[in-house]
Amino acid sequence: MTIDEKTVDKIAHLARLELADAEKQEMIKDMNKILGFMDKLNEVDTAGVEPLVYMTEEVNVLREDVVKQDITTEEALKNAPEHDDxxxxxxxxxxx
Incomplete structure (x- = not known):
């Protein structure tokens, strides 16, 4: 597959981008380079390689949730543009 100006126009429309003609030509070059790289990856023999689902063996490594600063309702509302009690x-x- 190769990227042409029509494809770039469609992608730009979907992404709500306005591209000048020079920018379109650069996009065509860049996108074709990306597709060329993807073709190279397709040449790699991945037989017997397990799919990577998670980047690490760690499970739910979370920090403990600790309250560091407690403020009163009055302090929270002090700088609010509009508030009631x-x-x-x-x-x-x-x-x-």
């Missing part, structure tokens, strides 16, 4: 007030964004 307990809550931040925000503009309505969903109309039913």
């Amino acid at each position: 307990k809550y931040f007030l925000v503009a309505k964004v969903i109309n039913k």
